[in-house]
Amino acid sequence: MSRLGGEVRYHGQNILDLPKAGMQKLRRHIQVVFQDPYSSLDPRFTVRRILSEPWQVFPEIVSPEKREARVAELLSLVGLNPSDADRYPHQFSGGQRQRIGIARALALEPEVIVCDEAVSALDVSVQAQVVNLLKNLQDKLGLAYLFIAHDLSVVRHISDRVIVMYLGQVVEEGPPDEVFRNPKHPYTVALLSAVPLPDPKRRNREVIVLEGEVLNPIFPPSGCPFHPRCSNARDICRSTPPPVRKIGEISARCHFAGEMDMVGKCRRSNTKVERKRFESRRGWHRTGSVQNLVISVANFALETDRNLSRLLPRVDGFHLAKRPAHCRATPTVASHWLAIRMGLARTALCPAFSKLGRAILAIKPKHLSMSHMACASKP
Template identity: 60%
Template structure:
């Protein structure tokens, strides 16, 4: 958000977050020759009990953002405020407590579970790290309760991951993320590796868990229809920056950034009678390298609206005239011929 004061109900307040990975050459004497600008000045709020969808093409910085929010990566600059404290300043006991409250569900339900551990050990492992969350004698019952909550048979506590389907494995991952009763769960493309029918089941499960436990989600995905189904607000990322952010209705029905408009125009429409009613935007060229992004607006090399101003001046993420949500485009304008109204 452009505002510097977070809302009173903000769980996470991300302020100008930057992560550049250094590029070096040489084996013995390493020389710094540049950097990959994976995340470059991202700001937003996550409010209590809401789902913020984060969408964008592969390589736009979504997963790096997830790691920064978990403090699995240290930022180049910027802050993530959780309950009024910058998570990158926390040490010792305070850091352990923060790690309890922000959990993650990974993209791949196959590689994110240890094949040598039983489901009971996998889901119960957080209690080994944070023993204060569950007394030793109650852990097995807690794990069985978690399996029941996510729709798995509690009697399967001694089975191994290979004995479950992809959707069931992702439910195990969700149960593990839920074990410490967090405030925030970061879902890093949690359904992209699953069949479409299973995707709907997992998304519906996440929604019911949110209502039951008062969770806040960061839901990262590249499937726009899934994001719309679950999100209250949506942030569209392009090459390490937020291009547009607003409520799901604002983004999907009144997109103002050309990149968002191009993404929405490419979403398949199941109803043949509606297909001809909208314009499809075909972008020219490839996504530029994050090691050498374009000057000014990063989307300008593929944008049909680009002018000299776009190369000279980086557009700020602000509410533009005629719009009701923030967009990082000098020529932001509502375009409705690329969307299908539900």
């Protein structure tokens, strides 16, 4: 596979220039924890065989007579019971499978572990457990992580140094506290602005809205790769690639890093205003608390109608796929109400919805026409 440019250096050596035999030896020192804990483990192998397989390639790491004890030690190291060694991957939860993946990466006693979105497929509570496990292993074994993630809270918690990339280029680098508190690149500013905050008092905070689309990284634009979406862009940004500028402990690839107010010149949007515009477009601006609940849930039913028609082809004798097109597309109270009748009130998928279903059946919108009434009848 050809590469566009750049180097990957490990102990001062560009590993992209290594021959096949050299790469084989390098894998002894660099291991990977993959994103999907379900597909990264062979379902036909027991945990014992999964953890022992790396030693078949590098037999000098652990002698055959000590492998049984080493498997038990690795499982204990990642918080699993050594008695689970004879179980198969499908008998574990997602978090337990990811722990097995971490144990497999530790089997060769590496120096560097690449965590490629290692917690993105897990629940939030399990994410915290795995992240804390990685931190404890780092302190105990002296590991170095290359942690790739889109969850900025996880990045800030686990990282000693943060690199922000855009279209394959590093646009900002620095200590996590500095990058998160005082970013210098406009893309980093917009990225941090999009992070949701669990604070009701700041629900109407202003956020930065980037205009335009992400371009093809194989054919990046001339000059700065971010200039088509940057409101601070000038002529030099469109023609000349930006240099790396050092501002304190942060390095930013921007012509004007540290020279202008990145936040002030970006397009800013009030969350409350944007939400009202969205609700107006979707027809959610009706009054009445019960009716708002019906319309909101009905809109969800309309959006997922195609999936519902595949998963539940027939609900109480009414075929979802046969609903007329105008009932799916018309953003009226009547069509929303009918979607709820067909999606919730006429089904018994969950007893918790029975009370809501009776309340919905008792509601008849004023704008319900005869054409919509016909849609509610069975085929």
